[in-house]
Amino acid sequence: MIINGVSIDETFAEAFPMKATRAIITAQNEKWAMISAQAMTGFATSVIACGCEAGIERVLDSSETPDGRPGVSVLIFAMGGKGLAKQLETRAGQCVLTSPTSALFAGIDEGLQIPLGKNLRYFGDGFQIAKKIDGKRYWRVPVMDGEFLTEATTGRVDAVGGGNFLVLAESQPQALVACEAAIVEMKKLPNVIMPFPGGVVRSGSKVGSKYPALGASTNDAFCPTLKGITKTDLSPEIESVMEIVIDGLTKEDIDKAMRVGIQAVCDLGAENGIKRISAGNYGGKLGPFHFHLQEIMA
Amino acid sequence: MxxxxxxxxxxxxxxxxxxxxxxxxxxxxxxxxxxxxxxxxxxxxxxxxxxxxxxxxxxxxxxxxxxxxxxxFIAKDLQDGSITVEGEAGAYLAMGMKSGTVTVNGDVGLYAACEMKNGLLTIQGNAGDFLGAALPGNKQGMKGGTVLVKGNVGQRVGDHMRRGTMLIEGCAGDYCGSRMIAGTIAVMGATGRFLGYAMQRGTILLWRQPKLSATFNDCGTHTLAFLPILFKSFRKFDSKFAAQAIAFNRVQRYGGDMAEKGRAEILVKLPSAGQNDSAFSAESFH
Known part of the structure; x- marks a missing residue:
């Protein structure tokens, strides 16, 4: 398959099941909601070492938030329910509770309920106040700037992590421009995050390593500097490869994000140095969700 | 059918x-x-x-x-379904009600909604003493649900109330919120003496400045983020409480009862310029 001169590999991206939740952070204005959200989703690029993958889903205007203030919705993904609950709680406690004027609400009502502010309330040292409104429990925790309002729990749902595609270009700047274009379009979609810095990862990994202690290592088949000395997957003209990783609440959400992202890359086309689109295919070792590139772009 | x-x-x-x-x-x-x-x-x-x-x-x-x-005992322990009363109701209306809706077009007697657990009770007229209270000797009154009173209510509203929401469009008698454990009582009209007497936790929300006992301390003026959410939850009711115009988030906060746990609060709407509160006349208090 070739789109605008860009070859789409006959391969699939391999993704795995995750647990996910959404939290809504509001504040006096969008600036402070964003600061809190950025802090909460910081150091959350990969479950390999961060404990979770998290990102900002989108900015919410006042009419979309529970308390009528500007807000930001964030998605957090982890490999298991316990890990997700732990990450959510520590991040909420250190990054949202501490952030001026913030309030924190559940972004998913269905699914198993996991603590959001349920345990943060103890920061109130007995002065905290519970309010049950329309079946939802809120905690009001007195803090130095007034009151921190938080919903007690949020819903945990099954999700999919690790959807991805690789952009193979003739140069590093061209690969980056293409990935930036893809991210701009993908960020417009709900229910997905691209957890790596700026949404783009340059150190794509393969499963396993020559070092027994490591579960993942550099994807040498796509490293351009190793073209001559390893079993490469790159043709001679490829000088740079970048990857976009997508976590989504459902397989369909990732499908859609991949389609939009790949299309944006292909719109730049071969004339801008984009030669191929491939995907992280680990031969079935990584996970049960397979995203076939040519089916997605058909 | x-x-x-x-x-x-x-x-x-x-x-x-x-x-x-x-x-x-x-x-x-x-x-x-x-x-x-x-x-x-x-x-x-x-x-x-x-x-x-x-x-x-x-x-x-x-x-x-x-x-x-x-x-x-109309609607006692009601579980689902709806009961409409055309006229007055006696004592213990919706006592221990678990779910469903009860509507009374007239006045109701003592102990309405006492130990109510959930559901919606609407009283178009006035309510007697001990609305949402615990039965004598019991330690917990209303434990959930919503009570909406369009008229006035008697004494000891929410005595020992544990959870739930009480919305009173008119005035409330003496000892409103007495011995309250938790929950929310909102009163648009005047309140009587000994407001929040021995109140442990919970919120009394007022549109008019009450006469407070010495055991409630002024905690200053505040903008509280939970109030817009609370008022939004009232919009589904056929009530003055549903009007956007009555909502506020700036309050004077009083903490007390310092003779008890002292974790309760009385929130009083801060008067805005040009506002006329005369709609809630104390003369209508019974």
Whole structure:
């Protein structure tokens, strides 16, 4: 398959099941909601070492938030329910509770309920106040700037992590421009995050390593500097490869994000140095969700 | 299917225990069997058919017509379904109600919504003392649900109240929120003496400055983020509380009762310029 001169590999991206939740952070204005959200989703690029993958889903205007203030919705993904609950709680406690004027609400009502502010309330040292409104429990925790309002729990749902595609270009700047274009379009979609810095990862990994202690290592088949000395997957003209990783609440959400992202890359086309689109295919070792590139772009 | 309607033939000299006539107990019961149910009337037991004309068949939607102030225990322990009372209701209305809706077009007596667990009780008229309270000797009053009163309420509203929301469009008598454990009481009109007496936790939300006892301390003026969410939850009611114009998030906060746990709060709307509160006249207080 070739789109605008860009070859789409006959391969699939391999993704795995995750647990996910959404939290809504509001504040006096969008600036402070964003600061809190950025802090909460910081150091959350990969479950390999961060404990979770998290990102900002989108900015919410006042009419979309529970308390009528500007807000930001964030998605957090982890490999298991316990890990997700732990990450959510520590991040909420250190990054949202501490952030001026913030309030924190559940972004998913269905699914198993996991603590959001349920345990943060103890920061109130007995002065905290519970309010049950329309079946939802809120905690009001007195803090130095007034009151921190938080919903007690949020819903945990099954999700999919690790959807991805690789952009193979003739140069590093061209690969980056293409990935930036893809991210701009993908960020417009709900229910997905691209957890790596700026949404783009340059150190794509393969499963396993020559070092027994490591579960993942550099994807040498796509490293351009190793073209001559390893079993490469790159043709001679490829000088740079970048990857976009997508976590989504459902397989369909990732499908859609991949389609939009790949299309944006292909719109730049071969004339801008984009030669191929491939995907992280680990031969079935990584996970049960397979995203076939040519089916997605058909 | 039309509502199962009980039309009172004539007022009785003695009080009537209406607790057998609730939706969950009448489900799948024939009209003949309903007519034969005996109700306690003073020291006598009399069949339903002697007191009421019965019409309709939908046992999950009950209407009591010509009701008067001696029909006690209406909607006691109600679980789902709806009960509408045309006229007055006696004591213990919706006592221990678990779910469903109860609407009374007139005034109601003592202990309405006492130990209520959930559901919605709407009282178009006035309510007597001990609304949403605990029965004498019991430690916990209303534990959930919403009570909406369009008129005034008597003394000891929410005595020992544990959870839930009480919305009072009119005025409240003395000892409003007394010994309250938690929950929310909102009063648009005036409040009487000893507001929040021995209150442990919970919120009393007021539109008018009350006369406070010395054991409630001023905590200053604040903008509270939970108030917009609370007011938004009122919008579904057919009530003054549903109006966007009555909502506020700037309050004077009083903490107390310092003679008790001191974790309760009385929140009073901060007056805005040009506002006229005369709609809630203390003269209408009973």
């Amino acid at each position: 039309s509502a199962l309607t009980f039309t009172l033939k004539q007022e009785t000299a003695q009080r009537v225990d209406m607790s057998p006539l609730v939706c969950q107990l009448l489900k799948d019961v024939s009209i003949d069997d309903i007519a034969a149910i005996e109700l306690q009337n003073g020291k006598r037991k009399i069949p339903v058919s002697e007191l009421f004309d019965i019409s309709g068949a939908d046992t999950q939607n009950i209407v009591i017509k010509n009701s008067f102030a001696k029909l006690d």
